[in-house]
Amino acid sequence: MSQASHTSVLDDLGRRIAGGELPPGTVLTLAGLEQEYGVSRTVIRESVRVLESKTMVASKRRVGVTVTPMHRWHVLDPVLIRWRLESPARAQQLVALTELRLAVEPAAARLTAIRASEDARAEIGRLAAVLKELGDSGRGDTEEYLAADIAFHNCLLEACGNLMLSAIKEPIAQVIGGRHRAGLTPAEPVHASLHNHVEAAAAIVRGDADGAESYVRAYVESILGEVRTIG
Amino acid sequence: MSQASHTSVLDDLGRRIAGGELPPGTVLTLAGLEQEYGVSRTVIRESVRVLESKTMVASKRRVGVTVTPMHRWHVLDPVLIRWRLESPARAQQLVALTELRLAVEPAAARLTAIRASEDARAEIGRLAAVLKELGDSGRGDTEEYLAADIAFHNCLLEACGNLMLSAIKEPIAQVIGGRHRAGLTPAEPVHASLHNHVEAAAAIVRGDADGAESYVRAYVESILGEVRTIG
DNA sequence: CTGCCACAAACATCACACCTTTAGCAACAA
DNA sequence: TTGTTGCTAAAGGTGTGATGTTTGTGGCAG
Numbered sequence: 001m002s003q004a005s006h007t008s009v010l011d012d013l014g015r016r017i018a019g020g021e022l023p024p025g026t027v028l029t030l031a032g033l034e035q036e037y038g039v040s041r042t043v044i045r046e047s048v049r050v051l052e053s054k055t056m057v058a059s060k061r062r063v064g065v066t067v068t069p070m071h072r073w074h075v076l077d078p079v080l081i082r083w084r085l086e087s088p089a090r091a092q093q094l095v096a097l098t099e100l101r102l103a104v105e106p107a108a109a110r111l112t113a114i115r116a117s118e119d120a121r122a123e124i125g126r127l128a129a130v131l132k133e134l135g136d137s138g139r140g141d142t143e144e145y146l147a148a149d150i151a152f153h154n155c156l157l158e159a160c161g162n163l164m165l166s167a168i169k170e171p172i173a174q175v176i177g178g179r180h181r182a183g184l185t186p187a188e189p190v191h192a193s194l195h196n197h198v199e200a201a202a203a204i205v206r207g208d209a210d211g212a213e214s215y216v217r218a219y220v221e222s223i224l225g226e227v228r229t230i231g
Numbered sequence: 232m233s234q235a236s237h238t239s240v241l242d243d244l245g246r247r248i249a250g251g252e253l254p255p256g257t258v259l260t261l262a263g264l265e266q267e268y269g270v271s272r273t274v275i276r277e278s279v280r281v282l283e284s285k286t287m288v289a290s291k292r293r294v295g296v297t298v299t300p301m302h303r304w305h306v307l308d309p310v311l312i313r314w315r316l317e318s319p320a321r322a323q324q325l326v327a328l329t330e331l332r333l334a335v336e337p338a339a340a341r342l343t344a345i346r347a348s349e350d351a352r353a354e355i356g357r358l359a360a361v362l363k364e365l366g367d368s369g370r371g372d373t374e375e376y377l378a379a380d381i382a383f384h385n386c387l388l389e390a391c392g393n394l395m396l397s398a399i400k401e402p403i404a405q406v407i408g409g410r411h412r413a414g415l416t417p418a419e420p421v422h423a424s425l426h427n428h429v430e431a432a433a434a435i436v437r438g439d440a441d442g443a444e445s446y447v448r449a450y451v452e453s454i455l456g457e458v459r460t461i462g
Numbered sequence: 463c464t465g466c467c468a469c470a471a472a473c474a475t476c477a478c479a480c481c482t483t484t485a486g487c488a489a490c491a492a
Numbered sequence: 493t494t495g496t497t498g499c500t501a502a503a504g505g506t507g508t509g510a511t512g513t514t515t516g517t518g519g520c521a522g
Binding site: 237270271272274291293294 | 473483
Binding site: 234260261262276290291292293294295296 | 501502503504505513514
């Protein structure tokens with residue numbers, strides 16, 4: 001149990017701040033945290049430094065470590081996104097994240113339709129076929145479907161050739177997985193959703209940028225509608 | 232000169248990795264870095280931890296600190312974006328970042344047109360007027376124009392009500408500022424660009440989501456064309 | 463009331479000691 | 493030859509005490 005210290009302290013502190021338990025303005029001290037977590041200064045300092053690098057806290061001499069207002073945070077940090085998704089703010093975070101998807105995924109789909117390698121196109125086509133096969137046969141709630149769904153979105157984002165657009169892969173996979181684990185995925189996927197996946201894949205395969213963009217947009221818009229009613 | 236240590240070591244290491252001087256696979260050791268920078272283990276460790284939190288490096292016992300392949304990095308981190316913009320990879324980074332803008336800014340403009348407060352709308356309208364005024368009178372290359380241009384984009388992104396979309400404010404401001412400092416901004420702004428700013432602002436003011444989205448898209452597309460020819 | 467100064471709080475850095483994991487190698491057995 | 497076991501040293505992980513440095517804050521003098 002050696003490496004665990006830093007990671008677990010960082011994770012716990014991060015969650016508490018991201019989840020609002022330690023609201024902006026809260027002042028902590030290294031000594032206090034040292035006591036609270038029962039670990040050495042080293043571990044606390046490194047954790048605080050990482051939070052500082054995400055601008056979630058700011059440390060000043062003679063004052064201590066202050067929690068920063070959220071609008072200053074590096075909210076695109078995948079770790080922070082995960083903390084927020086697993087916090088009481090989950091619903092809000094889902095809406096915000098889906099709005100981000102609505103911006104990024106259609107744009108990525110367009111680029112993918114234009115630039116993707118033949119291999120990537122083929123893989124996307126294959127995954128869409130798998131989704132259709134499983135969905136049509138009432139297996140939309142299986143692990144297999146989940147895996148294919150995540151792989152589909154990962155592939156689409158990865159093949160766009162822009163690392164900054166691909167960067168939202170991880171949070172998206174989390175959202176899809178979370179939805180599945182919450183038992184929200186129906187055995188018979190909504191027809192429109194499956195249709196949009198299949199058509200988007202077809203558009204990408206044939207290099208149709210406009211089609212790829214609009215089918216993906218339609219898909220994410222439907223998710224957004226769904227997510228907004230939950231929040 | 233106390234606080235400088237951590238920051239400067241982190242910054243230097245980050246730049247060297249982001250700029251490709253230390254390519255993926257490179258293995259460093261804490262002891263080596265300690266020697267190289269002439270600082271204590273504490274400072275090196277904290278810097279490495281921060282880089283690790285951006286997944287730019289991974290540290291393993293008995294091995295050392297290994298530079299991670301770029302596709303694993305948290306490329307949306309504002310600090311990492313800055314490092315890349317100030318590295319030999321600047322041109323690539325500009326293209327990637329502009330493609331990201333092309334995804335995010337139109338989406339943000341749409342949301343802003345729908346949700347922004349009256350104050351924010353008024354401010355955006357005002358800034359567009361300032362830009363037009365300065366541009367029409369041949370002062371497109373002044374500090375004043377630069378400030379208004381940055382403020383315009385900041386405002387637009389801030390008013391959209393989604394922190395994740397607002398998060399690209401900082402890098403965008405850097406790009407606009409960089410372009411200005413490089414002497415690339417003409418005294419007489421390209422007519423189409425100014426027009427798109429003004430029309431986007433007008434659309435936002437009147438709550439026209441489609442208009443706001445498409446004018447902003449047109450603007451960013453023109454930037455993208457320009458940026459791609461430079462790369 | 464204002465401005466200057468000294469004090470102490472809290473972070474920043476350093477140096478050192480010791481723990482824990484593990485790559486790499488060697489000895490050994492099948 | 494090949495696979496397994498076990499040792500060892502390398503490198504990061506953690507803990508601790510000491511000292512430097514900045515900077516709120518309160519007190520004192522004008």
